[in-house]
Amino acid sequence: MRHLRPGRLGFGTALGVALATAGTLAMAPAATAVTPGTATLSFDCGWYGSGTATLTATQNGTAATISLATKAISSPINIGANSVTSTLTLTKNGSGTTEFKGSANPAIPAGSEVSTGPLTGTVAPGDSLEATSLKVVVLGITATCKATSRQSPGPFVF
Incomplete structure (x- = not known):
C-alpha cells in the first residue's frame, strides 16, 4: 500500500485551486461602470407641472438602464405597476440623440x-449622455417634459 506524504497533496491541491481561480478571473467579463451613477435635473411638463427629477443609471456591457423619479408629474389617481410607458431622450456625445424606453414602474399612489424605469438603451464605451426630454404616457394621456436645467453633477459617461 502506498502512503501519500502530507506536504505534496496540500501543495498540489492549492496549486490546482490557484490555477482554476486565475483561469476563471481571466475569463470573467470586465466590469463596466457609469459615472455618475445618479444625477438630477429639472423638467417643465407644461400644465402637468414642473420640478426636479432624479435619474439613476446602470450599465452591463453595451446594455444600459436609467430609472427616473420626478416631482414634475404627480399622479391624481392610483396607477398600477407596469402601466406607465416612458421615453427619455438624451443628447449623445454632445451632438446626436439617443432614446431609453420602457414600460416598467412601481405602483404609484x-x-x-x-x-418609471428601468428604461433601456444601448451604449458604447465612452458615450456621454445628458437628458433633454421625457415623454410619459399614463392611461392614454401623454405628458411631454423638457429639461430646464443641465444634469448635475454632469452627463452620464459609460
Missing part, C-alpha cells in the same frame, strides 16, 4: 411623484 394618488398624489405621489411619477417613477
Whole structure:
C-alpha cells in the first residue's frame, strides 16, 4: 500500500485551486461602470407641472438602464405597476440623440411623484449622455417634459 506524504497533496491541491481561480478571473467579463451613477435635473411638463427629477443609471456591457423619479408629474389617481410607458431622450456625445424606453414602474399612489424605469438603451464605451426630454404616457394621456436645467453633477459617461 502506498502512503501519500502530507506536504505534496496540500501543495498540489492549492496549486490546482490557484490555477482554476486565475483561469476563471481571466475569463470573467470586465466590469463596466457609469459615472455618475445618479444625477438630477429639472423638467417643465407644461400644465402637468414642473420640478426636479432624479435619474439613476446602470450599465452591463453595451446594455444600459436609467430609472427616473420626478416631482414634475404627480399622479391624481392610483396607477398600477407596469402601466406607465416612458421615453427619455438624451443628447449623445454632445451632438446626436439617443432614446431609453420602457414600460416598467412601481405602483404609484394618488398624489405621489411619477417613477418609471428601468428604461433601456444601448451604449458604447465612452458615450456621454445628458437628458433633454421625457415623454410619459399614463392611461392614454401623454405628458411631454423638457429639461430646464443641465444634469448635475454632469452627463452620464459609460
